[in-house]
Amino acid sequence: MAAPEAEQVVVRFPDAGARVLATRARDFGRGLQGCTFLPEGYGMLFDFGEDAAHGLWMRGVHVVLDAVFFSDRVVAVATMVPMTDDVHRAASRYVLEVPGGWAERNGVRVGQRVVFG
DSSP states (O other): OOOOOOOEEEEEETTTTEEEEEEEOSOTTTTTTTOOOOOTTEEEEEEEEEEEEEEEOOTTOOSOEEEEEESSBEEEEEEEOTTOOOOEEEEEEEEEEEETTHHHHTTOOTTOBOEEO
16 A cells, blocks of 8 residues: 655745745654755645644754744744754744755745745
């Protein structure tokens, strides 16, 4: 039996005019482990189901990532260093991992709205 396709969702930052096609994370403990390249405009979305101080780390991830923490608005953006156990944490429902520097290149900042679709 073939594995089901990963669910994808468009995450938009209308105040910045930016968007990402994100795959919903199925295994929160694994995330992008083993990733050696993440194309511009793509990412991974973690939906924790409720606002809380959720954290992510880079164990086993080989590329620099930005982590955009948000609920209905961006609450934090963190640049995450590859192959570390440093935990990046902010009170949010969602975390979007995108290529390193993506948030700055696209003008995504704390306080901006985030919508799906």
